[in-house]
Amino acid sequence: MNSWFKQMQSLVGYRTFTYLTIVVTGLLLFLLLINDVRPEKYDIKQFALSQDTIRSVKTVEDPVKTEEERVRAASEVTSVYQFSEEIGKNRAAIVTSVFDYVLEVKSESQKTSELDPDEEKVPIDEQVNMLKKNLLVLEKEGEGIRFSDDALTTLLLAEESILTNLRDSITTSIRDIMSKPIRSEEVASAKNEIEKRIRSNSSIPENILPTAVLIGRYGINENETLNEELTEARIAQARESIEPTKILQGQVIVQEGQVIDREVYRQLEVIGMLTNQSSLKPIFGLILFITLCMWLVYMQMAKWKSNKEERQSALLVVMLVFILSVVGMKLISLVSDNFDVTIAFLFPTALAPMLVRSLINERFAILTAFLTAAVAGLVFQGGYSVVLQMEITLYILFGGLAGLYVIQGAEKRSHLLQTSMSVVGVNIVFIAFYLLMTQTDYGVSELLFYGIAAVTSGLLSGALTIGLLPFFESAFGLISAMKLIELSNPNHPLLKKILTETPGTYHHSVMVANLADAACESIGADGLLARVGCYYHDIGKTKRPGFFIENQMSHTNPHDSLPPETSRDIILAHGSDGAKLLQKYKMPKEIIDIAQQHHGTTLLKYFYHKAKEDGKLVKEEEYRYAGPKPQKKETAIIAIADSVEAAVRSMKQPTADKIKETVMSIIKDKLHDGQFDECDLTLKELKTVERVLCETLNGIFHSRIEYPQ
Template sequence: MNRHFNKLMNMFSFRTLIIIVLLLTGLLQFFLMLGNVRSTTYDIQPFQLAPETIRAVKTVEDTVKTEEERKQAENAVEPVYVFNEETAGHRVSLVESLFDIVTDVREDIKSKEKEPTLEEQVKLLQEKLKDITDSQSQLIFTKSQLQSLLTADESSLTSTKSILVNLVDTLLSESIRADEVTQKRNEIETKIRQNTSIDEHILNSVIVIGRAAITETEVLDKVKTDELIQQTREEVEPTRILQGQIIVQEGELIDREVYRQLELLGLLNNNTTNEPLIGLVIFIILQMIFLYILFDRSEMDITKRRNALFVTAIVYSMSIILMKILSMLSNEFDTTIAFLYPTALATMLLRLLANEKVAILVTILTAASAGVIFHQGYAAVLQMDIALYIIFGGLASIFFMRSIEKRSDLLKACIIVSIVNTSFIAFYLLMAQSDFEVFELLFYGIAGITSGILSGALTMGLLPFFESAFGLLSTMKLIELSNPNHPLLKKLLTETPGTYHHSVMVANLAEAACEAIGADGLLARVGCYYHDIGKTRRPAFFIENQMSGINPHDSLPPERSAEIIISHTTDGAALLQKYKMPKEIVDIALQHHGTSTLKYFLFKAKEQGKEIDESKFSYPGPKPQTKEAAVINIADSVEAAVRSMKQPNIEKIQELVHSIIQSRVQEHQFDECDVSIKELKIIEKVLCETLNGIFHSRIEYPKED
C-alpha cells in the first residue's frame, strides 16, 4: 500500500501537494468553525415582548444617539460676539453731522438776498440730508420735523446737539446686540422726552435722530462661533452600544428605540451579514499561508517534508475537531470547560513527529483558532483567555521536551504543562475579580492538571499510529530502539561483544559530530548501535571479535574474505528488515561504508598475481544519502583506526582523522548527501576532541615493591 501511495504522491510536485493538502485542511476548518462566527438573529417586530434577554454581540457606535447629543451640545454653545469700540464714535459723528447740516442750511438761507419760502427751505435741507438719509433706513424726517429744525432757536439747537451726543455716546459705550437695538432705541427716546432742556418744538426731530443713531455695538463673529461649535461637537464622545450590554430583558416590550438598536446590531433576521464569514475566510487563508511558507522553505528531504505535511494537517485538523466538540458541550455547563482541552497535544505530537518549528507554529495557529471556536460572543472578537492558555501550555511542553531521552521525560513535560496550566488559570481567575464557589475553583484546578495529563497520554497513544501509518521515526521510537534490552542489541552484545563495544564508541563520536553540524544526533547514535548488526552472522571473521588470536582469513583466499566482510552491510540490512526496523536505521546499515574498497584484501590478491575484478572488493553501497550516514561513515573508520594505533596522541589522531576524511572526499563518497566542506571541517574538529578525551595519555604509576 505504501508503494502505491508513494507512486500517487510522486505524480505531484511538492508545492502542488502542499496547496492540495492545505486547501483541504482549510475547507475542513472553515466548515467546523462556521457556526462559531455566525451571529444569532431574532425574528421579532416592534411592540412585541422580548422572547429572551438580548445582549449586544459587538461594540458599535449608535450614530443616531451620537448626533442627538452633538446637536444638544451645539445648541448650548453661546455665539461669539465682538464689541466694536469705534461704533460709538461713528454714530456720534452722524449726530453731529446732522446738526451741522441743519446749521449750514440755516446760514445759507440767511445769506441769500431773497429769503426762500419755508417750503423751499425744507427742500433745500432735504437735498443736503439726502446722502445720509439714503444710507440710514431709520432716519426718516417729515416736512414738519424739518421745518421745526429750520425754525428752532439757534441756541436751542446747540444745546440739544450736545445733549443728544452725550446720550448716544453713553448708550453706545455699552454692548448692544442686534436683538437689543429696539430696546435701546426706546430707551434713548424715553431719555429725550424726559429731558426738559430740549425744546418741545424740535422734540420729535431729535427723537428721530436719536433712535437712528442707536445701532448694535457687538457683532456676531461667525467664524469663531462656527469653530466653537465644531470643537464642541468633536468633544462629544460617540455613544456606543457595548459588547455584552443588555438591549432588552426577557418579557420587556420592544419599543421603537430598542428595535432600532437591534437593527443597528444586526440581530434581526432581515439584517444578516456575511462579513463574519469573509473574516473567517481571511483568517484561515492567513493560517494556511504560514503553513505553506514553513513547508516550502523546509530543509528536510522531500520524503520527510511530505510526511511532516500530512502529519501536521491531520494533527491540526484533529485539534480543531476536538475543540469544536468541547465548544458544543460548553453550553451545557456553567463553567468554562474549554480549560479541559489538552493544550500541549498538538505541540508534543508535532515536536516528536516533525520538528520544533512546526510544533511552535501549529501551537500559535491552534491557539488563534481556539479563540474563535470558544468565543462567547460578549467578551471580544477572540476568546483571548483560552488562546493564551493554549500558547502557554504548548510552549511549556516544547521547552521541556528538547532533551527527551526516555519516556519518563515525557511524563516530566506533562507535569510541567499541568503546572503552567494551573498557574495560568489562577491568573485568569484573579484577573476576573469574580466570586467563585469552591466547586468552581476545584473544577478549574482539576481542568488544568487534566489538560496536561491528557496531552501526554494522548501523545503516547497516538504516536504509534502516526509512526506506523507514515513510517516515521520519532524521538520516542529512537529512544525505544536505544534500549539495551532490545533483542537485536542483546544479540549483538552476546554474540559479538567486540562489535558491540565498537558500535557504542562510534555512537559517541557520531552523536557529538552530528549535533555540532545540526544533524540528528539521536538518530546517529541509534543508527550506530545497529550499523554492524550484520556481523552477528559470522562474528569470528571480524577482528574485534577474535579473542583467541586466530584469524580465519589467514586460510581463505582474498576474494572470499572480501565477500564475507562486505556482506555484513547487506546481511545487517536484511536482519533489520526482518525485525521491522525503521528505514532510516536500515539505510545506515547499508550506507555506512558507501562504495569504498577493501584495500587490504585487494592488495593481498594483487600480491598473489591473480586476475582481479576490483568490483568484488568494493562495498555495494549506496553512498551515504544523509548527513547522519556520512558522519557514521567517517566515525566508523576513525574509531577502528585509532583503536589499532599504538600510543595515540593529539598529533597522530588529528593527522589520522584528517587523512580518512580526505580519502572519503577523494573517493566521492559524499557526493550524494548534502554535507558541506565547512561541515566536514567541524566534524573533523569534534571527532579529534572526542577521541583525545577517550584515548588520552595516562599517568604511569610507580610499581609497588
C-alpha cells in the same frame, strides 16, 4: 499511510504538495472556525415578545443617541454677542451732521442777503434742495435719513439756537441710550425711550417735534451684534465634548418576555444582531487569521535545513496535530454551554507541542504552541468576548511551553508522565491566577472542578502524547527520541541476533556508536540517531558472519580460498542484506538508510587490488558499494567512524600521533572520493569531527600499565 504519502509526493512534486497541504489545512481550519466568528443572530419582529434575554455581543456606538445628546448640548450653548461703543458714537455723529448741514444751509442763505441787500432772500425751496444735496452724501454712505420736504422746511425755518439745543439734546440722549448694549430685539424699545425723552422736552417747539422724533429714533440702532463665528465655534466645541453614546458589550438589550419596541429593535440593528443583517467582515478577518497561521508554518518549514521529504513529513505532522487539536477544542466547546464553569480548562494544553517536539524539533513545537493557543481563543470565546478568550489562550500557551521545555530531557516514554506533572503545576498556578484576578467568590465545588481540570489537562497531555506517538511514527515513517531509546534496548530481537551470531560485529558496532555519537553531538547533529543507527548498521553481516574478520574466532579466513570476485560479492552485499532485514522487521527509514548508505560508494580496495594482482582485467566500478552516498550528516559521520574504528583497532600499538594520522587520512580519502557530496557536512564540521574522534579514540586506546606475571 506512509506509502500513500510517498506516492502523493512523487506524483505532484515537492512544491505542489507543500502548497496543496497548506491550502487544504487552511480550508479545514476555516470550516472548523467559521461558526465561532459569526455573531449570534436573532429572527425577531417589532412589537413581539422576546424569547430570550439578549445582550450586546460587542461595544458599538449608538449614532442616534449620540446625535441627540450633541443636539441637546448645542442647544444649551448661549449665543455670543459683541458690544461696540463705536456704533453709538457713529450714530450720534450722523445726527450731529444732519443738524450741521441744516445750519450750514441757513448760514449760507443769510450770508448771501447780507452781502447784497438788494438781492432777495434765497427761497425756502432752494434751501430745501441745497439741504437735500448735502444730505445725499449721507444717503450714499448708507447712513442717511429720509426726510420729507416739510420736515426739512420746518428745520430750515427754525431758529439756530433751537436747532443747536435740539442737536445737543438728541445726541446726548443717543449717547446715553447707546452706551448700554442693545440687541436687535431691544431696538424698538430703545427707540421708544428716546422718543419719550424728546417729547418730554418742553423746549422743543411743537412744529419741530415730529422731525426731532424722526431724527432721534434714527439715531438708535443695535450695538450688540451676534458673533456667528465664535458662536459656531462654541457649538462645535460643545458637540465635540459629548462622548459617543455606546451600547456596551454584555449590556442587556431586551429581557426575556419583554416587548421589542422600536428603540430595542433599532439597537439590535445597530449591533447587527438581526438575521436580515449580514456582514462579511468576520469572514474576511478569519481568512486573514488563517493566512497568517499558514504563512508562519510555511516560513518555518522553508527555513528548516533538511531534505524535501523530511520537510513534507514535518509539514504534514504539524498540520495534522494542529487540526486534531482544533477538533478536540470544538468537541469541548460543543458541551461548554451545559456547564456553569469554564470546561475549556480541561483541554490538554501541552499535547500538540509535546507531540511535535518528539516527532520533529523544538522550533516547530514552539510555533505549534502559539498557533494552538491563538485558535483556542477563537474556539472558546464565550460570554461576550469580541475576538479572543484571552484567559484560555494564555492558559494553553503557558501549559504548552511548560511541557515543551521540560520534555527536552525526556528520552523515555516514562519521562513524558514526569513532564505531565510539570504541566499540571503550571496549569494550577495559572488557574489560581485566573480565579484571583476575576475577583469573584467561588464555591468549593467550583474550586474543586478547576483543580481537577488543571490536573486532568496535564495528565492528558502526557497520556495522549504516549498514545499518539506510535501512530505518527508508523504513519509518517518518523522516528522519535523515545523510539530510538526503545530500539537501543539490548533485548531487541535484532540486537540479540547480532550479539549471539556476530559478537565481534556487535562489539565493533558499539565502539562505532560511541565515536559517532560524540562526533554528532559536537556539530549539533542527532547523536542519539547516530548511536542507534550504528547498533544496526552491520546487521547484514549476520547472513554470513564468518566472512567478516571481526567474527573469525578460529583465525582462519575463508576469503583466502575464494576468488576475489566471490569475496567482493559477499562483502558488498552486507549493506543491502542489512537493509532488507531491517525492512522485514519494519524498522524506521532512518535506520535502514544508515545500513544502506554507511559505506556510500567507496571502493573495496583490498579485493580490488587482489584481483588486479591475479592479472585479471577488472573495472573499479565493480568493486564499489552500490550506495547511495550518505544523505545526512549522521550517516556520513557513521561512515567515518566505521572506517576509523576498524583501522585503529587493527594497529598493534596505537599512539596519539598514529591515531590522528589515520583519522585525517580516512577523512581526506573519503572527501576526495566524493563520499560527502550529497550531504550538507561542511569542512569546518569535518575538522570538528576529526578532533572529537581523535580525543575519543585516545581515551579508548590509552596506554596501560604492564602488570608482572
